[in-house]
Amino acid sequence: xxxxxxxxxxxxxxxxxxxxxxxxxxxxxxxxxxxxxxxxxxxxxxxxxxxxxxxxxxxxxxxxxxxxxxxxxxxxxxxxxxxxxxxxxxxxxxxxxxxxxxxxxxxxxxxxxxxxxxxxxxxxxxxxxxxxxxxxxxxxxxxxxxxxxxxxxxxxxxxxxxxxxxxxxxxxxxxxxxxxxxxxxxxxxxxxxxxxxxxxxxxxxxxxxxxxxxxxxxxxxxxxxxxxxxxxxxxxxxxxxxxxxxxxxxxxxxxxxxxxxxxxxxxxxxxxxxxxxxxxxxxxxxxxxxxxxxxxxxxxxxxxxxxxxxxxxxxxxxxxxxxxxxxxxxxxxxxxxxxxxxxxxxxxxxxxxxxxxxxxxxxxxxxxxxxxxxxxxxxxxxxxxxxxxxxxxxxxxxxxxxxxxxxxxxxxxxxxxxxxxxxxxxxxxxxxxxxxxxxxxxxxxxxxxxxxxxxxxxxxxxxxxxxxxxxxxxxxxxxxxx
Ligand code: NDP
Numbered sequence: 001x002x003x004x005x006x007x008x009x010x011x012x013x014x015x016x017x018x019x020x021x022x023x024x025x026x027x028x029x030x031x032x033x034x035x036x037x038x039x040x041x042x043x044x045x046x047x048x049x050x051x052x053x054x055x056x057x058x059x060x061x062x063x064x065x066x067x068x069x070x071x072x073x074x075x076x077x078x079x080x081x082x083x084x085x086x087x088x089x090x091x092x093x094x095x096x097x098x099x100x101x102x103x104x105x106x107x108x109x110x111x112x113x114x115x116x117x118x119x120x121x122x123x124x125x126x127x128x129x130x131x132x133x134x135x136x137x138x139x140x141x142x143x144x145x146x147x148x149x150x151x152x153x154x155x156x157x158x159x160x161x162x163x164x165x166x167x168x169x170x171x172x173x174x175x176x177x178x179x180x181x182x183x184x185x186x187x188x189x190x191x192x193x194x195x196x197x198x199x200x201x202x203x204x205x206x207x208x209x210x211x212x213x214x215x216x217x218x219x220x221x222x223x224x225x226x227x228x229x230x231x232x233x234x235x236x237x238x239x240x241x242x243x244x245x246x247x248x249x250x251x252x253x254x255x256x257x258x259x260x261x262x263x264x265x266x267x268x269x270x271x272x273x274x275x276x277x278x279x280x281x282x283x284x285x286x287x288x289x290x291x292x293x294x295x296x297x298x299x300x301x302x303x304x305x306x307x308x309x310x311x312x313x314x315x316x317x318x319x320x321x322x323x324x325x326x327x328x329x330x331x332x333x334x335x336x337x338x339x340x341x342x343x344x345x346x347x348x349x350x351x352x353x354x355x356x357x358x359x360x361x362x363x364x365x366x367x368x369x370x371x372x373x374x375x376x377x378x379x380x381x382x383x384x385x386x387x388x389x390x391x392x393x394x395x396x397x398x399x400x401x402x403x404x405x406x407x408x409x410x411x412x413x414x415x416x417x418x419x420x421x422x423x424x425x426x427x428x429x430x431x432x433x434x435x436x437x438x439x440x441x442x443x444x445x446x447x448x449x450x451x452x453x454x455x456x457x458x459x460x461x462x463x464x465x466x467x468x469x470x471x472x473x474x475x476x477x478x479x480x481x482x
Contacts, residue, residue, distance in 0.1 A: 002033040004180050004204055006042055007187030009049035010197025015205065016041045021177060026092035026324040027315050029363030035180050038205035040213035043172060046201035047219040050143040050170035053198025058140045058168040062118045065166055069114035071193040076107040079189065083154065083182055088315045090181040091153060092324030092365065093278050095316050102155045106182075109158040112447045113467075117166040120468045132480045138472040140168030141245065144222040145214040147207075147235075150176035150326050151281040151387075157183050159462065160224045165199060167471040172201045172220055174211050176227075178327055180204045207231065215239050224470070225249065226283075229385075229411075229456045236459075247460035247470050249283070249452055251385040252413030255406035256286030256442075257396075257428070260295045262418035263440060268299065272306045274416060274442040276369045279325050280389040284414045284436070284443060288382060289393050290405050296395040300373065303393070304349050307369050314361050324364045325388055331365040334388030337381060338370055341390075344379040346372040351389070377405050385411065399424060407433045413453035416442050435461070 003020065005012040015036035022031040036042070057065075076083065083106070084098040093102070122136040146160040157175050164171050175183035187202050203210050211231075214220055215238045222245035225235050229250040239246050256274060258267050274286040291299045315323030325331050331354060338352050351370030356362060373393040375381055382392055396402040406415060414436035417428050429437040435453040438444065445451075451463035460470060 001031070004033055004035050004184040005187075006036050006038060006046075006204055007184075007190070007200070007202040008042065008046045009201065010191065012187065012191075015039070016045075021206070023090070023180065024327065025089050026326055027089070027361050027364040029328070029365070032089070033181065035177055036204045038203050038210050040209070040216075042203050042205070043210060043213035043217055046172045046203050047143055047217045049198035050172055050201055051219050053196060054140075054142055054170045057170055057196060057199050060168070065168070066114040066118060068193055068195055069110045069162065069166060072189060072195065073107045073111045073114070075189040075193055076103065076110070076186075079185070080104075080107075083185055086181045086185055087153060087179075088323070090179045091150065092315055092326055094320050094323045096318055097278060102152060105152075106154040106158045106186075108447070109155075109162040113162040113166040116163070116465070117468065120167075120465055122474070130480065131482065132478060134476055134478045137475040137477060138468070139475060141471060141473050142169065142221045143219050144169045144171055144224065144471065145217070145220040146171055146173040147211050147214060147223065147225045147227065148173075148175055149227045150178040151278060151283070153179040154182035154186065156226050157186070160226070161200060163462075163467040164224065164471050167468050169471055170199050170201075172203065172214055172217070174203055174205070174214060177204065177206050177210075211235075212238070218242070221245065222471070223247070224462075232458065245470065247462065248458045249462060250413075250456060250458040251387070251411060252283050252453060252457050253288060253383065253385050253409050253411045254284060254286045254414045254416070254434070255409070255432075256289045256416045257402050257406060257418065258289065258291045258295070258299060259399075259402075259417075259419040259421070259424070260292040261420045263420065264295075266440065267418035268302055268306065270442050271303065271418075272310070275391040276307070276310060276322060276389050277443075279322050279367070280369075280391070281326065281387055282443075286414075286416050286442065287386065287391050288406075288409075289391055290396045290402055291393060292402070293395045293397055296393075300349070300393055304371055307350055307371055310369050312355055312366050312368060313357065314359075322369060322389060324361070324366050326365075328365055330388065331367060334367055334386055334390060337384070337386045337388070338372075338390060341372045341375065341381045341392075344375055344381055346375045346381060346392070348372055349393070377408055383409060399428065403428060403431055407431075409433070410456045411453065412455035413457035414438065
């Protein structure tokens with residue numbers, strides 16, 4: 001059985017405990033590799049290695065960091081097929097999605113931030129009358145912790161570690177224990193790329209052990225976390241009294257507002273995608289669809305018809321639109337929400353059940369894409385993050401009502417507005433509680449833009465220069481001349 005190894009101080013090593021956790025292929029239910037069951041002693045070694053590596057790495061030129069990271073870009077591209085297959089098997093997502101989205105984004109993250117650091121500049125403030133000038137030094141923080149989730153494994157893992165390393169920090173990182181394989185393959189590529197030892201350390205294992213140890217380790221000065229809101233709360237409660245810098249990208253329950261004057265065909269087909277891409281397991285999926293009353297019945301009928309054409313199948317088959325959800329636990333959680341929807345008075349328009357496929361996927365964790373209507377906006381199904389292939393349809397009367405429904409949520413990550421009225425789009429974009437607003441599109445991502453949410457969807461922003469601000473410490477230098 002293949003063993004995934006930790007990557008500490010430039011070497012691939014077993015966990016100190018010599019204990020292992022089963023890694024399950026969600027499409028078959030089979031154990032197919034073993035994950036290190038690491039603990040705080042592995043994190044201590046990783047943090048020490050990162051601390052030792054930091055002075056030299058912080059002193060390398062931006063051009064040298066670019067050179068090494070760009071070598072990694074080349075290696076990810078060369079190994080893209082192997083990485084995409086590994087991602088699909090580990091996560092259950094369709095292989096074609098991993099090939100088209102996940103793996104290209106992994107190398108693009110390194111390329112973007114390795115280039116970006118060469119353009120990152122800081123301010124100066126001139127006090128002419130006082131013969132004084134201030135300038136801001138932006139210095140790397142030191143050792144930083146990066147903790148990422150299972151839904152877009154390598155995509156989100158590299159989204160954090162690439163800017164951290166490019167800015168001159170050394171990293172202790174933990175991918176989700178549910179999907180560790182591509183982070184392991186990345187550590188092999190980092191060695192090949194010649195990344196100096198200790199600059200990147202990857203420790204695998206359980207969140208409450210490894211993730212918790214990263215949060216508590218006193219050598220780790222900043223935590224960049226993406227995951228659930230409850231986990232973010234736990235991390236903040238430990239890290240805040242230690243005065244660690246914190247970036248928290250948390251859960252969402254994103255509204256998708258469809259107005260009668262929209263480009264109907266585009267709104268319909270993109271809404272199917274924004275509901276069910278990656279089995280609905282993207283933090284940016286629009287899980288609450290609000291539709292203007294006058295087109296509600298037509299949209300509902302057309303939407304359900306389109307959803308019924310989606311094929312749930314073996315993730316490795318090129319015609320599968322949806323693969324397996326990530327784990328048995330997650331399958332059970334999503335199904336329990338579907339039961340709750342019925343208890344709360346909802347009507348299942350399609351789906352609403354687990355699927356048992358034939359052949360090698362017969363024990364896999366599949367769920368039919370599910371559409372529900374008839375729920376009060378305040379019920380749990382409309383308010384809690386399900387993070388699976390489940391959406392609700394709700395009619396609205398007018399713009400004000402749509403905004404009220406959209407904003408009645410503890411979350412505020414992203415939102416989508418479908419209308420041809422530019423004035424209305426701008427009015428809503430201005431007032432909606434969301435870190436990201438898409439108008440007549442979904443998931444168009446320019447890596448220069450600020451990325452993150454408001455309310456319980458998080459604190460801080462990633463992307464562009466925002467993330468370099470997070471991964472550096474500003475220092476004001478004030479000079480007076482005579
Ligand atoms: P979790 O919060 O369960 O886990 C995220 C990461 O944190 C994993 O690596 C996990 O390890 C680790 N972890 C778990 N417990 C702790 C702890 N006590 N201390 C430190 N680390 C811990 O989220 P999921 O992996 O289930 O991911 C789904 C969630 O992520 C959803 O809520 C989704 O909305 C959110 N998300 C947000 C995004 C955003 O940009 N805002 C983007 C993508 C997802 P392990 O897996 O081993 O338990």
